[in-house]
Amino acid sequence: MISPAEADGSSSGRIGNEPLSAVLAKDSRLARELKSRISALGSSRDSCIRQLREINPKFKSTIIKVRELREARDKETAIVRELKAKRQEANESLKLISAELKKAVEAEEEAAEELAHRSHGKTVPKKKSVGQLISEIASIELKIETEVIPFEKEKQLMKVINEKKRQLESVKQFSEASKSHRELFAKFSDIRRQSNAFHKELQQHAAESQRLHEEMVKLIPQLRELRQRKKLLVEQLEKAKEDYAAANSSLGQTLHELSDVKERLDAMAAARKKEAEEKKEQELTEKLKSGKKLTAKDLIMLQGK
Secondary structure, eight states: OOOHHHHTTOSOOEETTEEHHHHHHHHHHHHHHHHHHHHHHHHHHHHHHHHHHHHHHHHHHHHHHHHHHHHHHHHHHHHHHHHHHHHHHHHHHHHHHHHHHHHHHHHHHHHHHHHHHHTTTOSTGGGSOHHHHHHHHHHHHHHHHHSOOOHHHHHHHHHHHHHHHHHHHHHHHHHHHHHHHHHHHHHHHHHHHHHHHHHHHHHHHHHHHHHHHHHHHHHHHHHHHHHHHHHHHHHHHHHHHHHHHHHHHHHHHHHHHHHHHHHHHHHHHHHHHHHHHHHHHHHHHHHHHTTOOOOHHHHHHHHHO
16 A cells, blocks of 8 residues: 555655666566466467367277277187086096997997807897897797698798797997987987087187287277377366466466555656745746746646645
8 A cells, every 4th residue: 555655756666676666667568477477378278178078089099999809809708618628527527428429339340249158159140129139039938839840941040939039139339239229329419519610619709809808909909009199188187277277366466566556656756746836836936926927837736726
């Protein structure tokens, strides 16, 4: 505020050791510099906001894409694990059935050898079915029971019956061994087809999982770059806001001080003017009292008073 001493012109017109005119010039220069800095900081702030508005949608869409690829990859990987377990289970079953199949082949071969032995090395009886042999045995037994046959002939027929019964047993064993072999082989083939199908499907899902993983990995550097750019822009924006607020505050203080200095200078100028006018008025009054002639300028000044 302006003191009475400054108002009547008796003040030295200084702030500290600096003349008010120097303070006015300094504050004016500082105000211009602060306004320029505030303008630059505002531009920097606006630029950061604009760039963040451009980056945010890209950053968000990239995150969503990476998340979708990861979820799809994990789903494919889970299917691969499941198929591996199924394939492993099928392969374990194949090992067990393979051992049983080997035994069935051996049993069939043994039954075939026994049948050949019973047939005296001939293969014809092997072609006869169980029903045929039973029918032949029954026919011979009926002949013995219903016909008058010499004892020697009956003995021969009984030998034939016993041999056919042994052949019948061999045929039954061979048939059972062959049936077991066929059933096990069919089961083995079916499980092997399942195992191959699991393996083929597993490879397809594994390839898809790898494709999705590679596509996701390609986006990671882009995501990191966007995240880093966003982080730097946020930091720059916060810094610009802080500097803008600080500069704006300094400008307010400077403008307030500048206004105060101008007010003090105006008061001092008014005081000096008043002092000069009062002195001139006193001179004119003395001039009138002494009877001296007044000039036109003197008269105008007196009329103004």
